[in-house]
Amino acid sequence: MLFGRRKPGYTTTVDAAADPEQVILDLQKAEMAAKKKPKAEVFDIDAASETARRLKETGSIFDGSAAKTGEDVIAAVERETDALAAKQAGAQPAPAQTSTPDDAEKPQLLDFLAAAPEAEGDPYADQPTVTAPELPELTPAQELAGYIRSRSAAALVTPHALLVSEVENADELLTQMPADPQCTDIVSRTGTKDTYYYSSANMSDNYAMIAQLIEDRDLCVMVAEMVRFNARVYPSATPLRYFRRSPYDLTQEAIEQTWQAMQGRPEYADIEELTNNQNERFLFSTKHLTRRYAKAISDVDEWTD
Incomplete structure (x- = not known):
């Protein structure tokens, strides 16, 4: 042992x-x-x-x-x-002190919660459901105006012929719109083939003019009006490649055929062609630009500072 x-x-x-x-x-x-x-x-x-x-x-x-x-x-x-x-x-070491003199002074969480006053009411109680106010019912004229706005937001004007074919009493509803404060943004443009409606809140007047020209599908009128518009507003000559872009999307062949059809017709006598110093072809209107000025603003500067 x-x-x-x-x-x-x-x-x-x-x-x-x-x-x-x-x-x-x-x-x-x-x-x-x-x-x-x-x-x-x-x-x-x-x-x-x-x-x-x-x-x-x-x-x-x-x-x-x-x-x-x-x-x-x-x-x-x-x-x-x-x-x-x-x-x-x-010889055994003294047990470690597990608490300090200050521990007695520190509040305990459970004691603090037990001594806290109870809150009045239940803070997690279901809140009363607030019902959204009912929107007033739209009149038929306002509903038609909403349809025209949706097409304008999609970059489309609305032909009068389309409204008549799809909406009953369309003409009567269109005459009610100017007097309705909810429909003051609905305006119209008259083209060569029809009258077109759009929302001025969703489409600019300039774009509405372009959309109306495209809807008329008269390429000669469209090209002449856009050449005159660019010469008057900016002013500038209009390159032929301009009509190959959106929203026109014409092919080069269609552009050439349209320009050939315009020549010799008196209503387009003010539309002339020039070539700049880069051998690029432009159209301009003599109603708003002289040939010399149109050529000057179409040439590309060949010098730098």
């Missing part, structure tokens, strides 16, 4: 023929060496009592003082054991 905990590879057995005093000294040295280890070992009183009991059975005593006082081995071992346990208890 060990005097203390049994260690792997360390075993001491008390022999009857061994010197009892030497045995006790060896056990005390082992205990002292165990105390010097980083982690203190727990003193095993049962193992010590067992060792003392065997010594008593052999008639051995610890030392001469024990024999003189008549103290038996068990009592001596218990006394030594108590002294060693008390010494080990004193």
